[in-house]
């Protein structure tokens with residue numbers, strides 16, 4: 585199988601990730617719950633993951649909250665900063681992991697920037713919303729449908745100048761684009777552990793520039809005498825037993841990224857996305873591409889998207905079709921009624937994958 589669905593989750597993880605998960609299952613008990621070797625080893629694995637994340641994302645280990653996925657981190661962040669009726673600026677490319685929690689809260693959404701691959705327009709729209717007064721900004725770094733890289737650094741600067749807290753959804757950028765919590769000055773940056781960070785499913789990170797409010801309440805192994813959650817991070821938002829095998833695997837994914845260099849990964853992804861876009865366009869399909877694009881490309885086949893993806897799957901190419909949990913992005917791009925077929929490259933992107941994709945796509949009507 586040629587795996588081109590890294591936007592959903594990374595599938596080919598480095599072997600050290602597999603090994604770390606199996607090792608943790610053999611050697612780790614519950615972290616922070618005892619002074620015996622297996623509990624101490626679990627604590628060590630968990631701390632190592634926070635430390636690796638801190639090195640990659642410009643923050644201290646205790647600013648790294650371990651979550652179940654990116655959605656979990658976004659819910660923590662949104663529930664901390666936003667109250668019913670608050671005006672919140674979001675981009676026109678948000679995932680349901682942002683829009684559903686905001687809608688569930690009854691936030692008043694201002695949609696900023698619906699033009700694909702136009703960072704200047706996106707920035708100007710956010711500036712207008714901020715000038716009109718908003719309680720918070722929630723913005724994706726990279727669109728999961730189109731690979732559009734939003735001008736997150738400039739938007740965060742506008743937020744800092746006005747003292748407006750910002751939540752960044754780094755689901756599609758973490759592991760490929762530089763992200764520095766201190767430099768961005770964001771209130772929160774949420775990311776999955778299982779996509780570009782190459783960890784197992786069931787892992788995620790919330791980088792905290794401010795202290796989040798708990799979503800779950802329960803045991804933490806600390807301050808057990810109190811009936812309130814601890815005030816300090818990360819315990820405040822990590823109730824219950826952690827996913828230690830997953831976290832141990834994620835630590836190895838992070839370490840692999842640090843050694844490989846995320847710039848190398850971004851270069852591979854962008855190179856193959858560009859080749860795929862050019863090739864698909866030559867085959868006569870409508871392709872969504874632009875300068876500000878990472879490793880994800882959407883296209884419109886001359887047939888139903890789901891059926892086209894199935895035909896590609898029958899030829900050994902794994903891609904995703906439909907709305908990709910991001911109806912807002914499709915509304916912005918004018919593809920809400922059709923969806924798109926999405927190709928998303930990953931850390932092991934290679935020209936042979938693109939060649940195989942284009943060969944299979946050539947057989948579509």
Ligand code: PLP
Nearest residue numbers: 653654655679681728753755776
């Ligand atoms: N945000 C974006 C932009 C995504 O692409 C995704 C997943 O595809 C999410 C959030 C949610 O991530 P998770 O499935 O880890 O909760």
